[in-house]
Amino acid sequence: MHIMEGYLPVTHAVGWGIASGTILTYCVWSVGRSLRSRPQDKFLLAASSAYMFTLSALKLPSLTGSCSHPTGVGLGAVLFGWRPMVVSGFIVLLFQALLLAHGGLTTLGANLFAMGIAGAWVARGVYSLARTARLPFRVATFLAAALGDLATYVVTAAQLAWAFPDPAGGFVASFTKFLGVFAITQVPLAVAEGLLTVLVMNALMAYDRRELETLGVVPQGGTA
Amino acid sequence: MNKFWNALLVLAVIGLICVPLALHEKGDETQTFTGTDDQAQQAIKDVNPDYSRWAEPLWTPPSSEVASLLFAVQASLGTLVLGYVLGFYRGRATRDGRANERA
Incomplete structure (x- = not known):
């Protein structure tokens, strides 16, 4: 789950806002340019953003006895790379911050960095590594979606630990504490997201292999 | 073969979601299935009791029913588009397949 409204100190909120805002601007420009040269991608890109929209609305129970939601970033990151996912992630986070009081406008920068940017980077990086290691396409997709999902919440924990270091143990103690809240809960959900993403990819491969x-x-x- | 694997994937996803609910014990306070964002607020209070929240959401759904409505709208909009695209591709693949047969 994302960092709640008002739960990052002003300096951190502004810092993450600038960092994510800059990257988002670049991504909007870059995605606009590639869609002008390949307008046929719009359809599949809409589908991957829609997948993200659906998955971020599903708060799922986890083995830790708490609830969190998957991110859905992996599918689009495998198909189109990380850049379009930053743009889609921004739309999803804005929707949830304005209408659902989930996440927030002051924490939008930090949350976009965790989900859209870091999550998509990790997903794409894992996918590329897995393909270089000659792992099958479906295995690479699973790993990309699951680890991209998990990375989002590891980054969220790090952002909170940076903002709220433990008075005694500093960053490390605080990071461990926030990892306990976010990352452990996320492990089974990340596996579920990985499997679900393979399922959607199977459907795309069955009907839309050409694309x-x-x-x-x-x-x-x-026959990958 | 593909159908078998897809069914297995669906079962595995359902299993991953249902097992935590099945393991839930009544009255166990560590297992309340609250959101990790609420738990993070508590963790922030533990680490830094002096921190005061400096911004509130502009609008909060008036009740959890209304919130669940909006979450359902979000999820259904997503599946609507995803289903439309998959259906479009399936229709196109079927049509092209038939066209090839005739040719």
Whole structure:
């Protein structure tokens, strides 16, 4: 779950806002440019953003006895890279901050950095590494979605630990505490998101292999 | 074969969500299924009791019923678009498949 409204000190809120705002501006420009050269991607991009929209609305119970929600960043990051996911992540977070009192406007920068930016970077990075290591496409998709999801909450814990270091143990003690809240809860949910993303990818491969081939995700005519 | 694996994936996802609920024991205060964001607020208070929240959400759903309505709207909008795109591709693949058969 995201950092609640007003729960980051002003300096941190502003700092994350500037960092994420800059990256978001670059991503909007970059996505706009690639969509002008490949307008046929709009359809599949809308589907991956919609997947993100759905998954972030589902608060799921976890083994720790608390609830959190998956991020849905992995699917789009595997298909289109990390940049479009920053833009979609911003829309999702803004919707939830304005209408659901979930997350917040003052913490939007930090939350976008955790979910849209770090989550998508990790998802894309894991996918590329897994493909370089010659792991099958579905395994790479699973790892990308699950680890991208988990990374979001590790970053959230780090952001809170940075803002609220433990008086005795400093950053490390505080980080461990916030990891206990966010990351441990997220492990089973991240596995669930990984499996669900493979399921959606299977459906896309069954009906829309051509599109995935032109994106370079699956080899032409192969059986990945 | 693919159908078998897809069914297995669906079962695994449902299992991952249901097992925590099945393990839930009544009266166990550590298992209340509250949100991790609420728990993080508590953790912030533990670490820094002097911190005061300096911004409130502009608008908060008046009750958890209204909040669940909005979450349901969000989830259904997402699945609507995802389903539309998948249906479009499926329809196109079927049509092209038939066209190829005729040719």
